Amino acid sequence: MTETRNKEDTPAGEVFTPGEPIDIFLLARLGFTFIFVVITTLIVWPYLASLTWALVLAVVFIRPHRWFETALGPNSAAGASVAVVALIIVAPLLFIFQRLLQEALTGVDYIRNAISAGKWGDFLAAHPWLRWLGDRVDAPTIAARVGEFLTNLGASLLKQSTGQAITIVLAFYMLFFFLRDRNSALDSLVRLSPFSNLETGRLIVRVRDTIYATIFGTLAVAALQGALGGFMFWWLGFPSPALWAVIMTVISIIPVLGSFVIWIPATIYLALEDRWADAVTLGLWGSVVISTADNIVRPLLIGESLRLHTAPAFIAMLGGLQLFGPSGLILGPIAFTMTTLMLEFWRRRADPELRPE
Numbered sequence: 001m002t003e004t005r006n007k008e009d010t011p012a013g014e015v016f017t018p019g020e021p022i023d024i025f026l027l028a029r030l031g032f033t034f035i036f037v038v039i040t041t042l043i044v045w046p047y048l049a050s051l052t053w054a055l056v057l058a059v060v061f062i063r064p065h066r067w068f069e070t071a072l073g074p075n076s077a078a079g080a081s082v083a084v085v086a087l088i089i090v091a092p093l094l095f096i097f098q099r100l101l102q103e104a105l106t107g108v109d110y111i112r113n114a115i116s117a118g119k120w121g122d123f124l125a126a127h128p129w130l131r132w133l134g135d136r137v138d139a140p141t142i143a144a145r146v147g148e149f150l151t152n153l154g155a156s157l158l159k160q161s162t163g164q165a166i167t168i169v170l171a172f173y174m175l176f177f178f179l180r181d182r183n184s185a186l187d188s189l190v191r192l193s194p195f196s197n198l199e200t201g202r203l204i205v206r207v208r209d210t211i212y213a214t215i216f217g218t219l220a221v222a223a224l225q226g227a228l229g230g231f232m233f234w235w236l237g238f239p240s241p242a243l244w245a246v247i248m249t250v251i252s253i254i255p256v257l258g259s260f261v262i263w264i265p266a267t268i269y270l271a272l273e274d275r276w277a278d279a280v281t282l283g284l285w286g287s288v289v290i291s292t293a294d295n296i297v298r299p300l301l302i303g304e305s306l307r308l309h310t311a312p313a314f315i316a317m318l319g320g321l322q323l324f325g326p327s328g329l330i331l332g333p334i335a336f337t338m339t340t341l342m343l344e345f346w347r348r349r350a351d352p353e354l355r356p357e
Contacts, residue, residue, distance in 0.1 A: 050167050052327040054174035058182065059211045061085055065179050078180035082172050090168070096250050199345050203338060210337045214317075214330055217301040222252035224293045225259045232285045236278045238266065252294065254326070259290055302333065312336060 044051070058065075061081060068077035178185070186204065193200040230245020238244065248259040263286035270279035299314040313333065320332015 047170060048331075049325065049327040050170035051174060052324075052330055053167075053171040054178050056211055056215060056330055057085055057171070057175050058178035059208055060215055062179070062182075074180050078176045081179055082176050085175065086172055092250060096247050195342075195345065203341060206337050206341050207334055210334045211330060213302050214333050217298060218253060218329070220301060221293055221298040222249045224297065225249065225252045225290050228290050228293065229259050229263055229286070232263075232282055233266070236270070236282060258294065260286060263290065 061084075064084070065077060065081040068080050071077075072080060189204070190197055190200050193203075195203065226245045226247075226249025229248040230241045233244050234241035244262060248262050251257045251261060252259050263282055267279050267283045267286065270276075270282060295314075299311075299317070302313050302317070313336075316332040316336040317329055318332075320328030320330070320335070322328065324331045
């Protein structure tokens with residue numbers, strides 16, 4: 001007969017021995033748990049962007065919210081915080097996008113009027129070395145196509161803006177509960193985590209530090225790009241260089257855009273105005289100096305804050321953008337830093353000498 005061993009006689013870490021039967025009910029519970037975790041993930045996935053930005057805003061604005069909590073109740077404080085955050089973020093974005101749309105339409109009208117007035121022919125006549133361009137390019141047709149493209153782009157953006165508006169509304173809706181119920185949410189997270197309380201606490205702190213590093217690093221780089229672009233606009237005599245510096249700063253924060261949407265059209269405008277030296281200067285300044293701030297300075301700042309090498313930090317942001325979209329700017333670095341920390345946990349579990357006293 002086979003003797004049944006007590007749990008006290010089973011060596012630590014041993015799940016079962018070859019002589020013991022497999023617990024079918026345990027496997028069934030694990031299977032059902034896995035299935036419903038996958039189903040829950042699929043349900044949440046379409047709203048991942050809203051949840052991500054709600055978490056980011058909650059982490060960034062938690063200190064002002066605590067001040068509101070001392071003066072108001074939890075519900076009123078959360079509502080006031082959401083209103084302030086919405087005012088700080090949404091109002092400037094609406095103003096800037098309205099200004100950009102106005103400038104884009106003005107630029108299209110300028111090009112059409114210049115071509116219809118014969119300035120395109122005068123431009124080629126004044127620069128014989130570009131005559132080959134006139135033989136191969138039908139400027140009126142291109143201008144008409146550019147106008148159609150911008151019209152279709154505006155319609156496409158209008159359609160996409162509905163989905164983006166839903167994402168923003170959901171983000172602020174979730175922000176309310178992230179601020180009001182943060183303590184109970186953290187307690188539930190610690191209780192359900194498969195890691196120890198100490199390890200879970202370290203993971204939470206690492207996520208918070210990653211969000212801080214990514215957001216403030218992005219803001220610092222955006223401010224640098226805006227200052228560099230505004231300085232060159234002032235040097236070249238563009239009107240309202242300070243306003244354009246602010247616009248380039250805000251646009252540089254948006255992952256899918258950048259300051260290039262300002263300085264590239266400005267470079268083309270200078271070339272059409274026969275200011276070739278200024279056009280070359282602005283083109284080189286934008287492609288070499290301003291772009292360097294985004295491609296080199298940003299990974300350096302964020303990588304140093306996260307204790308990551310510049311190359312992994314760059315890959316984390318770029319890969320996150322490709323996988324998750326704009327929210328990947330946050331999720332990519334979080335995935336990298338949490339992975340390294342969890343691998344450190346497993347290493348400490350495997351090597352007793354590395355375990356904390």
